Every structure is written in structure tokens, then in C-alpha cells.
Amino acid sequence: MKKTIYLHIGNNYSVDTRDIVGIFDIENTTVEKCTKLLLERAEKEHKCIYTTYEMPKSFIITVKNGREKVYISQLAASTLKKRLADGGGM
Numbered sequence: 369m370k371k372t373i374y375l376h377i378g379n380n381y382s383v384d385t386r387d388i389v390g391i392f393d394i395e396n397t398t399v400e401k402c403t404k405l406l407l408e409r410a411e412k413e414h415k416c417i418y419t420t421y422e423m424p425k426s427f428i429i430t431v432k433n434g435r436e437k438v439y440i441s442q443l444a445a446s447t448l449k450k451r452l453a454d455g456g457g458m
Contacts, residue, residue, distance in 0.1 A: 375452050377428055377441045381419040385452065387430040393445040394424050410438040 374382040397403045407427070410416050418424075420442035428439040428448065441448065 373455060375428075375448065377439055377448060378419045378443045381417070381439065381441075383428060383430050383439060384432070387432040388452075389429040389431055391426060391428050391445050391448050391452070393426055394440075407438065410436070416440060 373385045375385050375388065376382045392403070398407065407416070415436055416438045418440045420440070422442040424440045424442060426441045426443060426445040426448060428441060430437045430439065
């Protein structure tokens with residue numbers, strides 16, 4: 369059985385690494401229309417979870433049991449990817 373590892377994404381929020389579809393830098397990806405549409409749809413469908421009131425730097429897309437969630441984080445995508453490589457940052 370595979371060990372469950374959680375990625376700490378800021379302000380007491382963690383996600384199961386098995387559910388992560390992608391980690392994206394907000395500044396670099398929201399210039400594309402398809403990314404803007406994805407985030408707008410997630411917001412409209414109440415699938416966005418804001419982990420901060422600070423300026424967001426990244427978003428994490430997860431899917432568990434067919435249900436999509438988009439976490440908006442104040443941590444940089446590079447920081448999250450480093451935490452993931454280091455075992456989750458817990």
C-alpha cells in the first residue's frame with residue numbers, strides 16, 4: 369500500500385499528493401485565455417478554495433473521486449514543487 373503524503377499549500381491547508389493534477393504559477397498562466405476560462409468556471413461552480421487573503425501566486429488543481437477543486441495559494445509554484453520533491457513540507 370502506498371504511503372499517503374500531503375503537500376502543505378499554506379495557511380493550514382494541505383492536499384493529498386495523489387490527487388494533484390497540476391501546480392501552476394498564476395502570473396505566467398493566466399495570460400492564456402483557456403486558463404482564465406478554467407479559473408472563471410471553477411469560481412462560478414464554487415470549486416475554488418482560497419488559502420489566503422494575500423496576493424495569490426499559484427493555483428493547484430486536484431481531482432478526487434471525480435470531483436475537481438482549485439486551491440488558490442499565496443505560495444509560489446516553485447516553492448510548492450520544491451516541497452513536493454522534499455516530501456510535502458509538513
